[in-house]
Amino acid sequence: MRKELLAAGLCGLLLTGCQDNPKGDNYGGVSHLHPDNRRSEVYGDQANKKRPDVSQRFGYYRHQKSPIMGDRSNAKEMAVLDREQIAKDISRVSTTLPNVNDAAVLVTDEEVLIAYDTDTTNRELTADQVKRTAMSRVPRFFHVYVSDNKNLMRDVETLTSLTTQDEDANEAIAAVIKEMKKSPQGARINASENENGETSDDLKRGMNGGMKR
Structure with missing residues (x-):
């Protein structure tokens, strides 16, 4: 008992x-x-x-x-990026690099544009440092474009008046990127990606809705 x-x-x-x-x-x-x-x-x-x-x-x-087959709720949450905060972080860290005095940064849905003022004697090295600083703070599929032409800082700032929904946003961004590529972009990322992190497939289809740059 x-x-x-x-x-x-x-x-x-x-x-x-x-x-x-x-x-x-x-x-x-x-x-x-x-x-x-x-x-x-x-x-x-x-x-x-x-x-x-x-x-x-x-x-x-x-x-x-998620144990639910086809559940994409997590992907939707990940897709929401605080682009303004990312741009702020990249700009701040970039100015801690040697010889970088000022940096204007724009973050779109798949690109980072950085125009900076520098007194460097090694443009390629500084471009590579600025670029990799940005790449360390965005998802891997992003492409990064840099320029030490400080006159482009105003152009980058002008793009902030656009949104991802504006029809002419792609064309305006492509025009600025075209000018930025006239400046050093640093070293290739790897054997399959160029200096900006673009693959051959990216270049074939173009970015921003198929627009070739």
């Missing part, structure tokens, strides 16, 4: 635990895929008090593929 009571008590405790946490794969209803969210559950409030400032912590995120 004592054994039966003990077994009943253990079952009761297990049922209570399940009720407190209705989602079996969670810690207190918080996804176990995010370790920061469960540290207080495991280690108590002291863990949060000892955590370093957000500017000192590493960035970590884990995401699982």
Whole structure:
């Protein structure tokens, strides 16, 4: 009889635990895929008090593929980029490079245009540094165009009055890129991509709706 009571008590405790946490794969209803969210559950409030400032912590995120066949909701979320913030970051970091004094940056839906003022004696090297700075901050399919012709800074700024929905945006961007390519673009990205990150297929079909540049 004592054994039966003990077994009943253990079952009761297990049922209570399940009720407190209705989602079996969670810690207190918080996804176990995010370790920061469960540290207080495991280690108590002291863990949060000892955590370093957000500017000192590493960035970590884990995401699982949706079990629903054909679910594209994640792709839609990824497609939304804060282009203004990216342009701001690229401009700021570019001016930390040697001999780059000013940088005007435009980020479209698939390109980055950078016109900068420099006093460098090695134009190719500086162009390569500026270009790779931009490429490190945008998705891999982006193409980057640079120019040390500071007169083009005004042209790049003028393009900000356009949007991705404007019919003449592609033509205006292509015109500025054509001028930018007269300046050094740095080294090739790799064997299959040219200096701007364009492949042979990109050049064949052209960018911005098939317009060849």
